Amino acid sequence: MKRGSVVIVMLAQCLLLCGCWSSSPIEDLNMEVGVALDSADETGTEAEFEREGGSYPKSNKISCTYQFVIPQPASSAKTSSLQSKNFNNMTETGDSIFEAMRELSLRTNRPPSGNHLKIIVIGEKLARSTKLTELIDFFSRDNDIRPSVMLLVSKGEARDVLKDALPGQVPSFVIKGIFNNRDRNMRIWEPVSIAKAAGPLHGKTSFMVQNVVAAGKEPKFAGAGIIDGKTGKLSGFLDESELEGAVWLTGKGKGGVLKTYDPDNGRLITYEVKSASSTIKAKVEGEQISFHVKIESRGRFAETFSASQVKLDEAYVKKDEIALQKQLIQIVKATVEKMQHELHADVGGFGTSLHIQHPAVWQKVKEDWDQTFSTLPVTYEVILNIEEYGASGTAAE
Numbered sequence: 001m002k003r004g005s006v007v008i009v010m011l012a013q014c015l016l017l018c019g020c021w022s023s024s025p026i027e028d029l030n031m032e033v034g035v036a037l038d039s040a041d042e043t044g045t046e047a048e049f050e051r052e053g054g055s056y057p058k059s060n061k062i063s064c065t066y067q068f069v070i071p072q073p074a075s076s077a078k079t080s081s082l083q084s085k086n087f088n089n090m091t092e093t094g095d096s097i098f099e100a101m102r103e104l105s106l107r108t109n110r111p112p113s114g115n116h117l118k119i120i121v122i123g124e125k126l127a128r129s130t131k132l133t134e135l136i137d138f139f140s141r142d143n144d145i146r147p148s149v150m151l152l153v154s155k156g157e158a159r160d161v162l163k164d165a166l167p168g169q170v171p172s173f174v175i176k177g178i179f180n181n182r183d184r185n186m187r188i189w190e191p192v193s194i195a196k197a198a199g200p201l202h203g204k205t206s207f208m209v210q211n212v213v214a215a216g217k218e219p220k221f222a223g224a225g226i227i228d229g230k231t232g233k234l235s236g237f238l239d240e241s242e243l244e245g246a247v248w249l250t251g252k253g254k255g256g257v258l259k260t261y262d263p264d265n266g267r268l269i270t271y272e273v274k275s276a277s278s279t280i281k282a283k284v285e286g287e288q289i290s291f292h293v294k295i296e297s298r299g300r301f302a303e304t305f306s307a308s309q310v311k312l313d314e315a316y317v318k319k320d321e322i323a324l325q326k327q328l329i330q331i332v333k334a335t336v337e338k339m340q341h342e343l344h345a346d347v348g349g350f351g352t353s354l355h356i357q358h359p360a361v362w363q364k365v366k367e368d369w370d371q372t373f374s375t376l377p378v379t380y381e382v383i384l385n386i387e388e389y390g391a392s393g394t395a396a397e
Helices: 003-017 044-051 074-083 097-106 124-129 137-141 171-183 194-203 240-250 314-343 350-357 359-373
Strands: 030-039 062-069 087-094 119-123 150-154 207-215 218-227 234-238 256-261 268-285 288-303 378-388
Touching (some): 030 124, 030 171, 062 097, 087 097, 097 137, 194 218, 218 240, 234 240, 240 314, 288 314, 350 359
Parallel strands (some): 030 119, 150 207, 288 378
Antiparallel strands (some): 030 062, 062 087, 207 218, 218 234
């Protein structure tokens, strides 16, 4: 190889080995991991700033609470994380979410960075009064924020959810991590990201987002909020049991528990869900539309609470299967009735089934589908199979 070629190759290698000249040390940044949006309610710190002249032209409409991770020195990370909070919350109230974020640059020497944002929680009062598209507009446009950021609502003040945590924990990380438990509980809705919400928002179709509340130092997933297709605002909630029905209805459950009682003696029956699926069949007869929901599940006995050592024979198991099937129909039916008669919102996938199975009919009714759905009959069928009894072959040993 000629000397000139060698020099060119060496220069090229030097360029490739160079570090990123636009990078910033993590210690110099405020790593934003969570955002809470509420109706305007200035904090005491903000009020004091204003009294001292620290204000700017704005209309107080939204209180934006940003949660930042506090970098821990490597040498003391194990001990300090258990002794002090490893996160910090800052609230700024105004009319522009973007301006509020930039206003924080007047209060800290470390510029906020949204590259690692995990969740956005919206308080009930704000979500009922403001379109979701307006609230997430900035986050959708910012190049530093990933479209995979999860959206949640809170039945109360959203910033309360980010306020506190158990020692060593960061609320935003805990909340995001709870979604990983969908294989253990049927009362967790699938994560709805900024990207996933874009479709129903632009299509003006109703959908659900997970509701999260706080008590003490712990958050809890408690049902789901309904985003109305026409208004784009929060219109109501499903409680935990109703969300469980929605998860069964849509076949989006990955695992969990189904509980009922023996109608003859009140014995508790607990069923562990190993698999669940659902199909919604749309039926059209003339001008009449109806739906049939078929749910299938496989699982095992988790508890039988029998007072004596009863052998789990086929008749015994079949009786419990029937009791569980009846209970599941009640749960799903109650959910659908609330969707139809109280919320007037199809968040169970009925419209999607009609669209796929009868596209011509869908074109006639899609404009006012939520109201049309509220008047349609729905029938139910559940097939539940207890395939194993756990480590014990009897009800009690």
